[in-house]
Amino acid sequence: MNAQLQPTGSAYFIAKETEKPENHTLSVLVDNEPGVLARVIGLFSGRGYNIESLTVSETEHEKHLSRITIVTRGTPHVLEQIKHQLERIVPVHRVVDLTVRSHEFGQERPLERELALVKVAGTGEARVEALRLADAFRASVIDANTEHFIFEITGKGSKIDQFIAIMKPLGLVEICRTGVAALNRGPQGM
Amino acid sequence: MSNGQSERREMTGAEMVVQALKDNGVKHVFGYPGGAVLPIYDEIFQQDEVEHILVRHEQGAGHAAEGYARSTGKAGVMLVTSGPGATNAVTPLQDALMDSIPLVCLTGQVPTSLIGSDAFQECDTVGITRPCTKHNWLVKDVNELAATIHEAFHVATTGRPGPVVVDIPKDVQFAKGFYVPPQMAPRTSYQPKVQGDLERIKAAVELMATARKPIIYSGGGVINSGPEASHLLRELVDLTGFPITSTLMGLGAYPASGKNWLGMLGMHGTYEANMAMHDCDVMICIGARFDDRITGRLTAFSPNSKKIHIDIDPSSINKNVHTEVPIIGDVGRVLEDMVRLWRATAKTDKKALYPWWEQIAKWRARDSLAYKMNNDVIMPQYAIQRLYELTKGMDTYITTEVGQHQMWAAQHYHFEKPNRWMTSGGLGTMGYGLPAALGVQIAHPDALVIDIAGDASVQMTMQEMSAAVQHDAPIKIFILNNQYMGMVRQWQQLLHGNRLSHSYTEAMPDFVKLAEAYGGHGIRCEKPDELDDAIKEMISVRKPVLFDCRVATLANCFPMIPSGKAHNEMLLPDEATDEAVANAIDAKGRELV
Numbered sequence: 001m002n003a004q005l006q007p008t009g010s011a012y013f014i015a016k017e018t019e020k021p022e023n024h025t026l027s028v029l030v031d032n033e034p035g036v037l038a039r040v041i042g043l044f045s046g047r048g049y050n051i052e053s054l055t056v057s058e059t060e061h062e063k064h065l066s067r068i069t070i071v072t073r074g075t076p077h078v079l080e081q082i083k084h085q086l087e088r089i090v091p092v093h094r095v096v097d098l099t100v101r102s103h104e105f106g107q108e109r110p111l112e113r114e115l116a117l118v119k120v121a122g123t124g125e126a127r128v129e130a131l132r133l134a135d136a137f138r139a140s141v142i143d144a145n146t147e148h149f150i151f152e153i154t155g156k157g158s159k160i161d162q163f164i165a166i167m168k169p170l171g172l173v174e175i176c177r178t179g180v181a182a183l184n185r186g187p188q189g190m
Numbered sequence: 191m192s193n194g195q196s197e198r199r200e201m202t203g204a205e206m207v208v209q210a211l212k213d214n215g216v217k218h219v220f221g222y223p224g225g226a227v228l229p230i231y232d233e234i235f236q237q238d239e240v241e242h243i244l245v246r247h248e249q250g251a252g253h254a255a256e257g258y259a260r261s262t263g264k265a266g267v268m269l270v271t272s273g274p275g276a277t278n279a280v281t282p283l284q285d286a287l288m289d290s291i292p293l294v295c296l297t298g299q300v301p302t303s304l305i306g307s308d309a310f311q312e313c314d315t316v317g318i319t320r321p322c323t324k325h326n327w328l329v330k331d332v333n334e335l336a337a338t339i340h341e342a343f344h345v346a347t348t349g350r351p352g353p354v355v356v357d358i359p360k361d362v363q364f365a366k367g368f369y370v371p372p373q374m375a376p377r378t379s380y381q382p383k384v385q386g387d388l389e390r391i392k393a394a395v396e397l398m399a400t401a402r403k404p405i406i407y408s409g410g411g412v413i414n415s416g417p418e419a420s421h422l423l424r425e426l427v428d429l430t431g432f433p434i435t436s437t438l439m440g441l442g443a444y445p446a447s448g449k450n451w452l453g454m455l456g457m458h459g460t461y462e463a464n465m466a467m468h469d470c471d472v473m474i475c476i477g478a479r480f481d482d483r484i485t486g487r488l489t490a491f492s493p494n495s496k497k498i499h500i501d502i503d504p505s506s507i508n509k510n511v512h513t514e515v516p517i518i519g520d521v522g523r524v525l526e527d528m529v530r531l532w533r534a535t536a537k538t539d540k541k542a543l544y545p546w547w548e549q550i551a552k553w554r555a556r557d558s559l560a561y562k563m564n565n566d567v568i569m570p571q572y573a574i575q576r577l578y579e580l581t582k583g584m585d586t587y588i589t590t591e592v593g594q595h596q597m598w599a600a601q602h603y604h605f606e607k608p609n610r611w612m613t614s615g616g617l618g619t620m621g622y623g624l625p626a627a628l629g630v631q632i633a634h635p636d637a638l639v640i641d642i643a644g645d646a647s648v649q650m651t652m653q654e655m656s657a658a659v660q661h662d663a664p665i666k667i668f669i670l671n672n673q674y675m676g677m678v679r680q681w682q683q684l685l686h687g688n689r690l691s692h693s694y695t696e697a698m699p700d701f702v703k704l705a706e707a708y709g710g711h712g713i714r715c716e717k718p719d720e721l722d723d724a725i726k727e728m729i730s731v732r733k734p735v736l737f738d739c740r741v742a743t744l745a746n747c748f749p750m751i752p753s754g755k756a757h758n759e760m761l762l763p764d765e766a767t768d769e770a771v772a773n774a775i776d777a778k779g780r781e782l783v
Contacts, residue, residue: 031379
């Protein structure tokens, strides 16, 4: 046998992965109690799943329910495991793969929006250009003095990526992004 | 469940703990006191309904509670202090998680005002135990304590059972509040599905009726589901005439004397069980999870079969192996429907199964558990065979440690009933067996409880001999002493050019003197012809016994599916020459475990 075989990168009887990884957006409805986010995140790190984006906030105050939106990347097989593993967590009420659901509705993907605050500093021509481009992207100015702007921009992740890329040479200082908030189209809830 | 006098009574948190244990039917608690649980220990002192079993190390308390749970079907309960008490409980918690054992662990915590201040004996117990429990709670309000403990018992014992932790700060134990009795108001987010989908069960029965080379592969889920599930499994096997094999955790659900029994499957399973798994056309997996010790190389696992999988945990379905007919539900409930539907609709064509049984008979004739008898040295397999023959008629419970002795015990000790076999399957915890035996003996004081042990494993929790002596638990520790960590050595022979790095114990204690030092009874046996008398002596002594059974030092455990190989590529004992062992695993397999 060839002793120079590539290490498998993992012990045990691991078969080579043949499925392609996909990005999916999951909505997780949980009891808003101490530690619940740690349980969800710990599950992802402990089982080696990816988190591309994570958004969490209380959505139904009287019922103490929070909604966690996770964008994750994995093969269809792994994505199914993630859903089932999330459902095992005791304070988790429901898990919906919004991406799968949108496919069932004949749509490419769920509605996904992100908000970003973008700080740009500069003077002269760059400053004028930044403001002009912000206008084109429908970003609004929420703070400014003679040397900087803070823009608020909402939209798909790709739009925000593009806006940030454009701002880079114009004096980009820092960015804060909320991560993805997502719902499925249509009248039904999750 | 509710005890009328306890409703809405004002009491301290510590009183609530003891009351909640009583109201959840707890008779025994395994534990170790310390600063942060003193109020609870003070309450335990002042009553006698709940008996406390003092161990010598918190790990021992956990494994004892696991043994107690596994042998009774009830939750095992452990009580430990904060900090090191809680961290020492981590191994049994993970062990219980992997083997689905209902274990309720109560931990003390520093007062709420000191949490986060690096106080003496403080640790983030819920943080540390979050990934090794089914769920855990930190109780900061005494008025939530009783309901939380009741919920903890509910979560531990329902659905797929598992370990839970309730962390109770010391000020909450002192504080006064109102006690609520257990009630059936489980939280809405936790609703395990127990009833299987009838359409799926119908589809399974139809598929089974067409099978010509079927096999039933059952696991620990059958034991967890309760005695009725084992009963139904036997009924299903009788009705269908299908062959049945089982995982390590499932031994005893179907009797080893049953005519359809193929023995255990997997890495050290029998040739007939593994070959039948590989060649079958329909596989019915009942309460097992396609663990890597079972499947061998996944890409070559049972390539031509359609698979039916019954499991209470949806995440077990399609995790490792794709299943054509998944059925989510409690094994007992699903088997009830399955047996009923089979009776109503399917007729067993036992003739059609003849060629399959003939093929199985040929595999069986390979006699894969055979070994060379020796008149001068005790072969480990022989020791277990004699132990089985001399104890099989008795009310016997077997626990094990982890290693070669565990596999030999699984191969050569034959189980007729469920809940008689306690072993650490998933986590593979050396040191499990001795404290587990203590727990089993506390639950079954008149039974014969034997820990089949290895000389290395047993030293990991040896201190619990002292607990056994204190609590008059006459456990028998049957040590297959070969002076090696046998399974480690076996893998070093297979994978690492026979370089036996640190797998030989050069300074072995004198187990006979050790037993006597603890106040137990020591026996040593070195010759095959003295073995029967020595075992009889062990059985007759009403004391904890350390039995130092000196066995062949270099015996290895076969048959075996080497790493990276498939079920039909087993290494059989008569083929396991030194050369075959050295070359059994190729370069690629060496990277696996």
